[in-house]
Structure formats: C-alpha cells, structure tokens
Amino acid sequence: MSILIDENTRVMVQGLGRDGSFHAKQMKEYGTNIVAGVHPGKGGSIIHGFPVFNTAKDAARETDPECSVIFVPAPFAADAILAAANAGAALVVAVTEGIPVLEMSKIVIELNELGTRLAGPNCPGLISPAKSKIGIMPGGIFRKGPVGVVSRSGTLTYEVVNQLTLAGYGQSTAIGMGGDPVVGMKYDDYLELFEDDKETELVVIVGEIGGTDEQDAATFVKERISKPVVGYIVGRSAPPGKRMGHAGAIISGADSTAEAKVVFLRDKGIPVADTVEQIVDLVGERLGGRN
C-alpha cells in the first residue's frame, strides 16, 4: 500500500509546455500511468505516447483519469485546477508556482464541494516509490519502504529522503505539500491517510518558518495518530525582520518562528531533529535496526 497514488492511478498532465512536457516524460519513465495530456491547441496530437486533448473535459471523457497534475502557468493555473476537478479528477497535484493567494482561497471552496483533493500549489508533488510519481521529484533517490514523508519544501525533501534511503529506510509515500499560504491538503490530511495505510510504520514531517501548520499537525498527532512521528523544522537561523506581518499569528494565537514550532512539537511528544542526520537516527530508534 501507499497513500493517494499507486501503480494503477490514471494520471492526466495539464500544461505541456517546456516543463510540463519534460516532467511528463520523466514520470512516464518512472512508471506513472499517464493516460492523457491537456493543452489548448495541441488536441489530437500524441506526446510521449499519450493522447493530448484541448480540454480536461475531453480528456476525462476519453481516458477517465483519476488524478491530474498541473504545470499550467500561474495566471491560468487556478482555472486549470477547477477544470480538472469539474472533469471528475479526485486528486489534483498543482506544481505551478506563483498563483495569487486570493484565487486559491476562492477555488478551495469549490474543490471541497466537488470532493476533489488538492496537493499544492507550488509543490514538487508526491511519489509512492516503485509505483508512481506525480510531479517533479527526482525518482532515483527514493526506495520503497515503511516511512511516510510530508514536507513543505522541495529540495529539502530530497535531502531528507536521500539520507533515509542511504540508511536503508525506504518510503511508502513522500509528499511536498507546497509552500504557499493557501494550499490544499496539509500535514493533518496526509497524517490521517498515513495512519490508515498498512505499509506506513512511521511518518517524518518536515516543516519551516511561517504560518502555524506544524503546530496544527502536532496537535493532530497527539489526538489522532498512533504511529510514531518524527519532526524537523528549518529556518532557525532566519532573520526575524524578514517575517511577514504577524496577522496570521493573531488568528492562530501561535508564533510562526522555527523555535516556537520546535518547542510546540516537543511539547506534544514529537521528537524533533536538529539536523538531517538526526532524522535518520530518530527514525532508526523507532523502527529498530531495520537496515
């Protein structure tokens, strides 16, 4: 098992420009079951062996995808996400960076009504190693195994995963949930899925400064998650003057610094690593000498 995606997941790729086309090829080579592409004006063509349609609706009618991955440029990306959801995609993965926050806020309401799950935007996507990769993660560093990984970052996720893999701890599913203020699924959504996944034995959450998602995750873990969770928070050396207005913290009543998050997680009983190497140690202590 794994969460959200596996080798059977039928995937459509929206936005087949330079990046979208490149990553579609990479995904296909990894083994992802890509059934269609969507690019206005390229309908009727074949790219990397899959048929391309002008609209998500056409693609859905002909190929019945369950998931869509969005590479559409920022000004049009929110609309593309809605197009996928309205065409029946159960999961949308939005890689696109730079979508206006208010537009995201508007579309998450409709996604909830449609029952569509959203990963991202501004995210590297997700991967269930040896099964399927949806997004831009470098497949080579992942190995199948018992560790779930959920992170707000891209390359830092790769760093963490690489060290886990080198130490012999493979991953069930790894997710970059996206770095924007408004994203679809958050830590607690993924943690809930990991809790129910038989393959996952432990979850690593990788967080950073800004917002209070990590605190929400810690509270959720304490209340709902029986599996061991290990945390890692970056940005302890970030200058405080560079923070945005504290208005977000007024709402949540919590502080968005790295220190505040580390303290909060430890208070809720979640061990927090100071370095990437320590993540591997903490995982090792909890999974036993599996490697």
Added chain:
Amino acid sequence: MKLEEFQAKKLFGEYGIPVPDGIMVTTAEEARSAAEKIECPVVVKAQVQAGGRGKAGGVKLAGTPAEAYMAAESILGMDIKSFRVERLLVDPAVSIAGEYYVGITIDRRKKLPVMMASASGGVDIEKVAAETPDQIFFQDINPERGLRSFEARQIAFLLFPDKKKALAAASIMMKLWDCFHGVDASLVEINPLAELEDGSIIALDAKIVLDDNAMFKHPFMEEMRLPTPSEKKELDAKSHGLSYVQLEGDIGCMVNGAGLAMATMDIIKHLGGTPANFLDIGGSSSPEKVIHAMELLVSDSNVKAVFINVFGGITRCDDVATGLVAALQEIRTDIPPLVIRLTGTNEEEGIRILSDFGITALKDMTEGAREAIRLAGEGGCS
C-alpha cells in the same frame, strides 16, 4: 510587497475610506509648505515599513509651519528599526475620542480571508491578541461572495453601540474588503480606526501588504515599490531568478531550493558558524545564474568562505558544475575559499567537471558546512 502609509492611504481614499487629507514630502522645506497648505496643527509622520514609529520618535505634532519644518528636520534621516527615513507624511492633526482596529488577512488554516476588529486600537495589535484575545472579533469572509453588509454590521456594532457610528464603521469595513480584494492584498489594516470628537470615523493609519504572486494582475502597482538599499540588492537578485537575503555572518551560501537553503544556514549555525546570507538559486542552473549568484556573494565583504550546497533533483549537478567553472573564470575579483557539496542527478559528471578544474566536491552537507566554517576561521587565505 509592503506599501508605505502615504501609498496605502491614497489607495484607501480611492476605495472611499475616509482618510486625512495629508501631503507626502521629502524635505523639511516641503514639510513647512505642506503645513501652510493644511490647517495647523499637523502631524509629521516618518514613512517606513516598520511598526513602532511613534515610540522611536518618528511621529511629531507641530502647531505651526515652523514647528513642522523642525519636526521634519529631526525625523528625516532617522533610523527606525534599520529603515532610514526618507519620506514624511504631513497630516492634519485631529481630536481623537476613541481608537479602534480593523484588518483583513488570509487565515491560512481556514484558507479564507478573515476580518479582525477590536475596540483596543491604536496600540500593538499583536500585544492585544496575546494578552486579551477576547477583545478581538473575527469574521470569516467567503472570497467569492465578499464581505456582506450584515457581517460588517455584526462586527461594527460590537465596536460602536451608537447606530450612526456603527453604520459608518460598517461602511468602512465593506470598503476595506473591496480594497483587499481589488488590489489582491495579503493584509490591509487600519490602526487606529479613529472616532473623532465630532463623531466621525476615519482611518488615521493605513497598512497594505500586496500579494507578490498577484502583481501580474496589477502592473501599475510595481511603480509604487520603494525599495530600501538592502531590498534593492534583493530585487536585483530576483531579476536574475535568485532569492537573496543578506545576513551578518561570514559564510556565503549558495543553495538550490528555499528549504534546503534554510537547512544549510541552520547546520552552519548548529556547528558554530554564521551564515552571511540566504541564497536560493532555484530549480534551473544556467551558468549565467550561477555567475550572478557568485557575484552577489563576492560583493559582500563580510564573506570569508563560500559554501555551495546543491542537491541535484531537477537541477543537474553537471549543469551547476559547468556554471560554476564559467563563473570562476569570469569573475576577476578575489574569490574567498570555496566548499562545494554536489549530490544527486548526474553527480559523477559534475564532480568530474569540477575536479578537472582543480576543485574537490564533497558529497555530504554536514561535512561541507564544517569545512566552510574551518576556512572562514582561517581568515580567507585560499
């Protein structure tokens, strides 16, 4: 992008929110003539993108144009939280009967805009939130429907029992939402929203933070950008696809990806060193980008060693290596000692390119950080 008070007040005015009829000036002489135009007394206010101006002495009352001149002279050039005062707003002084707070921002947890309001305005609202959270009222806003009249009234009557004042405040709240939505803000704030002695309600201060992701929808807003010297460097970096923040340490960092860049700074600090900057070169790694990044690091005279940390995912290690070699050949100035950590996609090829050029690349991040700290400690003789 943060706007200064005079810019935010101008936008508020355009959306129909009552604001004082002030004048922005950049010299003491202009402040004097502004005070002559406006009926005295006036308030002379430093325009900086930081809170706590009043406490820092950046806001002064002036009873005559001559006093306005003196106030301006003393405030211009001041340093307020490391922002240098270059502009002033001269506003007519008013008699205040009560100070309130109204703001709208995005609630990341609810994924919705939310309006916040309090009868405890005119002070640091974070402090109110921390000490007396029950004095702040919240109203979620459906961004498709917008703030509705009855929602604004519900909050307004909590601040003002008097009907006339409550309706005036509710009208301001509706216009504040129009502004938030209209300019794609991530924060709009009126603190204080003042009740004057004649019973009118007016925005005496104004704060707007625009969503950088939405600037493509409002190209004219870009002209409102008033960067500070350090921001100029950051903006210049941004125009080359680099994300840069200068710090005060001595180890220059060049990293691909924001999360990994923060982790790199953290590990340097964890091991006893001090990072000189945050620098994310992003996903693609053209030689030009690496050259610009290298130039940025070299331009900081505090930098005694450079740590380049690249995890090749989509970024290919051989591309970074090629760019780096080109950068080292192109940059004529003395370059501090370098430590390079390269791993991931095409790492063998990247390491070979570097070693042909006489540079040894490491594969481990901690080892790289340790080596950079050692080199910085040696005083930068390569």
